[in-house]
Amino acid sequence: MAKTVRIGLIGLGRIGRLHGNNLVASVRGAEVTAAADIVMNDEIRDWVSCLGIKKIYDDPVKLIQDSDVDAVFICSSTASHAELILEASKAGKHIFCEKPIHTDAGVIKHALSSVKxxxxxxxxxxxxxxxxNHKKVHDTVASGAMxxxxxVKVTSRDPEPQPIEYVATSGGIFMDMTIHDFDMARYLSGSEVSEVAAYGTIMIDPGLKKYDDVDTAIIMLKFxxxxxxxxxxxxxxxxxYDQRVEVHCDKGCVQDFNDRIxxxxxxxxxxxxxxKPTWFFLERYNDAFIAEAQSFVDAIINDRDPEVSGLDGLMPVYIAIAAKKxxxxxxxxxxxxxxx
Amino acid sequence: MAKTVRIGLIGLGRIGRLHGNNLVASVRGAEVTAAADIVMNDEIRDWVSCLGIKKIYDDPVKLIQDSDVDAVFICSSTASHAELILEASKAGKHIFCEKPIHTDAGVIKHALSSVKxxxxxxxxxxxxxxxxNHKKVHDTVASGAMxxxxxVKVTSRDPEPQPIEYVATSGGIFMDMTIHDFDMARYLSGSEVSEVAAYGTIMIDPGLKKYDDVDTAIIMLKFxxxxxxxxxxxxxxxxxYDQRVEVHCDKGCVQDFNDRIxxxxxxxxxxxxxxKPTWFFLERYNDAFIAEAQSFVDAIINDRDPEVSGLDGLMPVYIAIAAKKxxxxxxxxxxxxxxx
Amino acid sequence: MAKTVRIGLIGLGRIGRLHGNNLVASVRGAEVTAAADIVMNDEIRDWVSCLGIKKIYDDPVKLIQDSDVDAVFICSSTASHAELILEASKAGKHIFCEKPIHTDAGVIKHALSSVKxxxxxxxxxxxxxxxxNHKKVHDTVASGAMxxxxxVKVTSRDPEPQPIEYVATSGGIFMDMTIHDFDMARYLSGSEVSEVAAYGTIMIDPGLKKYDDVDTAIIMLKFxxxxxxxxxxxxxxxxxYDQRVEVHCDKGCVQDFNDRIxxxxxxxxxxxxxxKPTWFFLERYNDAFIAEAQSFVDAIINDRDPEVSGLDGLMPVYIAIAAKKxxxxxxxxxxxxxxx
Amino acid sequence: MAKTVRIGLIGLGRIGRLHGNNLVASVRGAEVTAAADIVMNDEIRDWVSCLGIKKIYDDPVKLIQDSDVDAVFICSSTASHAELILEASKAGKHIFCEKPIHTDAGVIKHALSSVKxxxxxxxxxxxxxxxxNHKKVHDTVASGAMxxxxxVKVTSRDPEPQPIEYVATSGGIFMDMTIHDFDMARYLSGSEVSEVAAYGTIMIDPGLKKYDDVDTAIIMLKFxxxxxxxxxxxxxxxxxYDQRVEVHCDKGCVQDFNDRIxxxxxxxxxxxxxxKPTWFFLERYNDAFIAEAQSFVDAIINDRDPEVSGLDGLMPVYIAIAAKKxxxxxxxxxxxxxxx
Incomplete structure (x- = not known):
């Protein structure tokens, strides 16, 4: 493998462009050689051109098959993730996929088999x-020093509710929001979750009732x-954006606090x-997005396992399904x- | 009622002497006129004499009947609380009673009827x-400004486990420790608890197993x-001693942190x-014990309802019983x- | 020397009563046997009686000569301190004296000779x-670990200006306020001050001009x-009340912050x-007043040098005089x- | 003026490349069209090529005269700043110049005349x-709300001493380090400094003695x-890197604290x-370097005065000279x- 990973970017919405900007400006060893979106307009074309990305596709599958692409970033809608993973793995391209892989665990398992x-x-x-912040908490616990x-405690609050249309298709709070926290719980505890018990209530938007969803929730976990x-x-x-974690251990407590403006x-x-704390995930996790992409590129260059595996993509979905149940x-x- | 409340102190162990010292040195309008304990020894006699308390009894009932006593502080063992409440209410003496009144809700109800x-x-x-700290969180929420x-979140951790013999008779973690937190939950939410769900685990002392108790617990509540x-x-x-509370509201979050040394x-x-945080409840709640006694004395002098009622003594016991179940x-x- | 130090309290204003209350309620090994003030009224008599102090004098010298008094607390006006020190040392009574001993260094030296x-x-x-807080900073530096x-930095701000009449007789900001900070500088550095350079300005009360005083000041020190x-x-x-200290050392920085309400x-x-920070010195230094009196009583009981010496009373006065110059x-x- | 400012970068050492990276990756409206350094080697050529900068010069004056350059960033050695300002102003090119312009005030004045x-x-x-952080303190004070x-207080400490050779040519601590703090004092107070008084001592490196410099200093200022x-x-x-500022005002105090890792x-x-705090100025002021360059580019595009003027470059040099005196x-x- 050459020292540079040639990346094809799929999905050029907010999160796709975020990754694109980071890959171009801040990630060592990465080159964005192609970009694709099923929707194409002047704004997207301008962005692609400005970043110096040479190839542009309106069909992600063609991008996947481009021989100038070693790896893909799948940033398209959740519904398309699994199919694109299948295509990319068939084509022998490394895959970075935004979460969740899918809201159906069976579909995820099928995609993971193909990757394997x-x-x-x-x-x-x-x-x-x-x-x-979270990484320091994790590393301290994982070191065994405590x-x-x-x-394991996770506080995770968004600054403002998503539009109700979003919730209608997102799979609900456990699948679109808590899924990050389920991952964090596995990451911090170093253990699998065996059982959950959830309480939820609607305190913000009564309109959620018809989607059988809640906007305020507490979930207990057994590891x-x-x-x-x-x-x-x-x-x-x-x-x-209120994002704090805490792990109480034999020898004491490790916790973090919000970054402030x-x-x-x-x-x-x-x-x-x-x-106040930084406003939303783009501010709070700005450097984390760069570190994440760097980690993926390094895993390819050094031929090691990615830091977040396919199983890490599957397990939180099970937990979300159990929490909803x-x-x-x-x-x-x-x-x-x-x-x- | 005169400007001074004449107090009889029942139970001269750690907590009884704490109240005695505070009543003598720091509470306005209070005079400790008598003290009683069923165990009597030189150490206790010295302490009583040093504080200038004139009468000493080895029978709490006699203290209750002393005409120089307007109100009693019941600081004896939990098992004796309810009976002493009955005696004091029969004798027309105001009552400050350490928590819990009893571990059996029926016994508490009977005592409260007598008081009423x-x-x-x-x-x-x-x-x-x-x-x-907690009072400021409460007052902010209760003001409606948020x-x-x-x-409602309560973090409550003791610095060191109690001796296992203590647990054997205390009624277990929910009755001897979490009961304070159940009270805090009611106090902060301004609402009754309607349901609980508890997870517990033994992480510290395996010896707890035979007492069917846990040392690490999480309890969800519906209000x-x-x-x-x-x-x-x-x-x-x-x-x-880790004691923090947090209430997330419509307009934001109110929380407190530990006092530090x-x-x-x-x-x-x-x-x-x-x-580090202050070591234990005597350090953390030192001023709160004074404020609590002052509040009781003021309630008598000004003939108003005490700030913590008999119902406040009963409800956390129900919650503890439900949590254990x-x-x-x-x-x-x-x-x-x-x-x- | 008996296990109990019998104390005579001289000066029954705010600071005298503060010491009196602490000596009675919170200082081990102390007994307040007499109190004196050249002004006598019902409020003072009530306070003395309430605290159980048996003897009351309107002439401090008589209190000093009382054979039931082992040690005196001199809390009267600054102008009277030196003379009372002379009387007490002549009578062989131990002396706790409020700061400053005097605003004239020659008078202080004379008093210290008599004590010696x-x-x-x-x-x-x-x-x-x-x-x-300050003690922990001191102890860390004094341990040599840093x-x-x-x-050495001292931030010291009062919440509100003193009445202008106070300043007229106090000796000015360096003598009535900064003197504490000069002491703190010596205490934290573990060294004598050899030179000062002062800047001052009137930002709060233009009326200070006629007293040749300032209300805002910065003083550099060489040790x-x-x-x-x-x-x-x-x-x-x-x-x-803003009271913070900081010592930057070979290995890093030791600092403290304000206590908050x-x-x-x-x-x-x-x-x-x-x-906000605690409002004024009575709140911030409440426990320090107790510790200070305890230290004095312990020094007598254990026959060791007091923690703050006569020289410690003299040197800050020299520094204040130099700062004004x-x-x-x-x-x-x-x-x-x-x-x- | 077009929407894009074409920038020539002079001096390709650490600070020059820092600006170059920011201008390419993070500053809107900027294009780096040329780069120059009197020293040229493969490492520099690679960096220039990697960033996509098309022209490279070993003579800064030629870069200044390039018609594809609208503005220059002068990041070469301090000694060369003034001459390059003269050249750029003669050529009608806008100038961003690293601090200090020069250590000789007369030379600075001459350069500023040419700019004018x-x-x-x-x-x-x-x-x-x-x-x-500092900007928020400034803005709060400047708003008049306080x-x-x-x-005005500035705490400014480097994590480690510069090599002694650096000090030999830097002009000493006041000129190479405190000059930033003199600027901060002017910025925060909204006023000119009229007088200084400095104390200094050598606590870290005795070798400084022969350069007539100190490594530890306190400077008082009158505004x-x-x-x-x-x-x-x-x-x-x-x-x-310890960088904190504090302004005490009529209505209270505005201060900031260090960013932490x-x-x-x-x-x-x-x-x-x-x-710990972030390690050094590259970490602490990373975003500030971007904001600074953005502000300069915006000033050109919108034809407004730069936020930091030539006078702002001159005055701190006077203060540094006075402090040394x-x-x-x-x-x-x-x-x-x-x-x-």
Whole structure:
């Protein structure tokens, strides 16, 4: 393998362009040689041209088959992920795929089989594993310096609710939002989740009722290593993106706090005023997106396993399905109940 | 009623002496006129004499009947609380009673009936309501300035496990430790708990198994006002007493952090070192114990309802019973299931 | 010497009563046997009676001569300190004296000679040495773990200006306010100050001009051990009492921060709101006053040198005099220039 | 003026490449059309080629005269700055010049005259004005919401001393390091400095003695608006780059804190461990370098005054000269004494 990985970018919406910009400007060893989107317009063409990407396709499959492409970034709609993974693995191209691979676990398993058979590398886009704060918590726990983990806590709140149309097709809060936290729970505990119990409530948008969804949720988890955990979600933290994790262990507690817009502190007779957390995932996880792409490119160049595997893409989907079942049936649900 | 409340102190162990010292040194309008304990020795006699308490009894009932006593502080063993409440209410003496009133809800109800019939005031010792940090969180939420509460979170960890003999008779973690957090959940949410679901695990002392108890627990709560909550407990936070609460609301989040031993920060090539939280409840809640006793004394002097009522003493016991049932049966349990 | 030190309290204003309350309620080994003030009224008599102090004098000298008094707390007006020290040392009574001993260094030296000749113990009331935060900074530096100190910084701001009449007789900002910071600089650096250079300005009350005083000041210091330092003062920090110290050393920096009223944090769309520092020295240094009195009583009981000596009372006065001279003449002034 | 500013980069060392990378990857409206360095080697050629810069010169004057260059970034050695400013202004090219323009105020004045006569825009590289933290402090004070500033404080410490050869030619600590802080003092106070008084000491490297320099310094400042200030410097803060500012005003205090590597907090029986500040100016001021370049490009495109003017380049040099004089003569020095 040459020192440079030639990348084809599939899906040129917000997240696709984010990856494109990072690959061009900040990722060593990467070259974006082609871009594809099934929708094509002047704005997209301008962006592609500005970035110096030479080839542009309106058919992702053609991009996959381009011999100037070693690896693809699949950033298209969730529904298309699995099929594009099949195409890419058939073509022998390495795959970075945004999360979730699919909302149906059977479809994911089929795609993973194809990846395995082909021998290409697959990394799933759980970007938070590359966040400087969460990674330090993980690394400290994983080092063993704190002893065994007892309790894993994830606080994860969006600043504003998604449009209700989004929820209608996203698979619901556990599949579109908590899925990141399920991944974080596995990442921090170093263990598989064996059971979940979910409580949920609608505190923000009553319109969710007809989609059988909630906007405020707490999910307890049992891990196979004996630890327990809890995730807490809200669709509306008006002060910004609230992303904190905490692992309580034999020897103490490891936790992180939000990044803030700046470190200013204003003290007056009215109180002490500090800055809010960064507004949303683009601000908070900006550097993490770069680190994630770098890790994928390095895995190809050095021929090692990607840091986030296909299994890491599958397991959170099982947990999300179990959480939804738990909420609907108001009982703890074992992951084994929903594994296909 | 005179400007001074004459108090009889029942139970002269650690917590009884703590209240005695505070009443003498720091509570306005209080005078400790008598003290009683069924065990009597030189150490206790010295302490009583040193504090200038004039009368000493080895029979709490005699203290209750002393005409120089307007109100009693019941700080004896939990098993004796209910009976002493009955005696005091019969004698027309106001009652401050350490928590829990009893571990059996029926016994509590009987005691509360007696209090109600007699018209004396009863305050239960949920001291954390008087903590400067938790109180500010409560007051902010209760003011309505943040809108409706969505999520109530309580982190509550002891620095070191209690001796296993303690657990054998305490009623278990939910009754001896989480009961404070159940009270905090009611206090912060401004609502009754309608259902709980508990996960628990033994991570610290395997010896707990034979007592059917756990040392690490997470409990989800549903509130009648639609909010949800979560309490998280550990018997062993090696860094100190970890007591934090958080309420996420319509307009944002209100939370508090631990008091620390001091505010020093040492920055070296090895990292930045700060001080640990205060070690245990005596340090953390020292001022809260004074505020609690002051509140009781003021309630008597000004003839108003105590800030922590008999119902506040009863409800957390129901929640603890439901939590234990939930843990044993691995299912959510409605509070209505356990109400007697 | 018996296990109990019998103390006579001289001066029953705010600071005298503060010490009285602490000695009665919180200091082990102390008994307040007498109290004196040249002004006597019902409020004072009530306070004395309430605290159970048996003897009351309107002549401090008589209190000093009372055979039931082992040690005196001199809390009367600054002008009377030196004379009372003379009387007490003549009578062989140990002395705790509030700061400053006097504003005239010659008078202080005379008083210290008398103390030395008599062999009684003298402790000067630089209470900040007993603050939990500052003490930790001091102890860390003094341990040698950080290497040599390079820079000593003291931030010291009062919440509100004193009444202008106070300044008229106080000796000015360096003598009534910065004197604490001069002591802190010596305490933290472990070295004597050899030279100062002061800048000052009137930003708050133009009325100060006629008293030749300032309300905002910065003073640089040279220490005999080669380090340098800076003190910064304001008479008006509207957010509370701002008291922070910092020592930069070979191996890094040791600093502290203000105690806050509570640890609450409120996050909304408008920002993140925290609590202000404690309001004034009574709140911030409450525990330090107790520790200071305890240290004095322990020094007597264990027959060891007090933690704050007569020299510690004298040197800051020299520094204050030099600082004023520096401000007036706009040039650095060596301490040796003002030593008498 | 077209929407794109064509930039020629002069000086391809560390700081030149930093600007080059930012201009290519992150600054809107900028195109780097040429690069020059008097030293040319393969490493530089590779970097230029990789970035897609088409023209490369070993003579900066030729770059200045290139008709494809609208503006130059002068990132060469300090000694060459003034001459290149003269050349660029003669050629009618806008100028971004790294600080300091020169260490001789007369030379700077001559260069500024030439800029003024030509009408080109000149921005001086005081990058800290664009730091997210310092800028918020400035903006808060400048808004007037806090009232008048009373005290301006700047803490500025490098993690490690520069090589002694650097100091030999840099002009000393006030000219190479504190000059940023003098600019910050002017920026935060909104006022000119009228006088300084400096204390300095050698605590780190005794070898500095022969260069008549110090490694640890405190400088007091008087401002024309009546406020006073203090800057404190160390060449060796072993824990990282320590950059904090604070402005005390009528209504309270505005301050900032260091950015940290991450927000993790590890609590154990040994204490609470947090992350260190970012290591050096490249980490701390990374985004500020982008904002600075963006501001310059925007000033050209929108034909407005640069945010950092030629006067802003001149005044800190006067202050540095006065500070050195103050240190040498151990007396306050008015800026007017050193103005040429």
């Amino acid at each position: 058979a082909s021998g290409v590398k697959l990394q799933v886009g759980f970007v938070r594993r590359f966040d400087h 002893g065994h983990p007892h309790i 196979e290593n004996g630890a327990i955990g809890v995730i807490e979600n809200s669709r509306a933290a008006r002060y910004g 700046n470190t200013s502190m204003i003290s007056t007779a009215d109180g002490v005023f500090c800055e 738990s909420l609907q049936e108001n009982r703890p649900v074992k992951i084994s109940e929903v594994v296909v | 019939a007699s018209g004396v005031k009863l305050q239960v010792g949920f001291v954390r309501r008087f903590d400067h 809108g409706h509460p969505h999520i 009648e006002n639609g909010a949800i909550g979560v309490i998280e407990n550990s018997r062993a936070a090696r860094y100190g 001091n505010t020093s920060m040492i920055s070296t090539a090895d990292g930045v070192f700060c001080e 939930s843990l044993q049966e691995n299912r959510p349990v409605k509070i209505s299931e356990v109400v007697v | 000749a008599s062999g009684v113990k003298l402790q000067v009331g630089f209470v900040r040495r007993f603050d939990h 290497g040599h100190p390079h820079i 005999e051990n080669g380090a340098i330092g800076v003190i910064e003062n304001s008479r008006a920090a509207r957010y509370g 509570n640890t609450s944090m409120i996050s909304t769309a408008d920002g993140v709101f925290c609590e 520096s401000l007036q003449e706009n040039r650095p002034v060596k301490i040796s220039e003002v030593v008498v | 006569a030509s009408g080109v825009k000149l921005q001086v590289g005081f990058v800290r004005r664009f730091d997210h 009232g008048h500033p009373h005290i 024309e608006n009546g406020a006073i200030g203090v800057i404190e410097n160390s060449r060796a803060a072993r824990y990282g 991450n927000t993790s907090m590890i609590s154990t029986a040994d204490g609470v461990f947090c992350e 103050s240190l040498q003569e151990n007396r306050p020095v008015k800026i007017s004494e050193v103005v040429v």
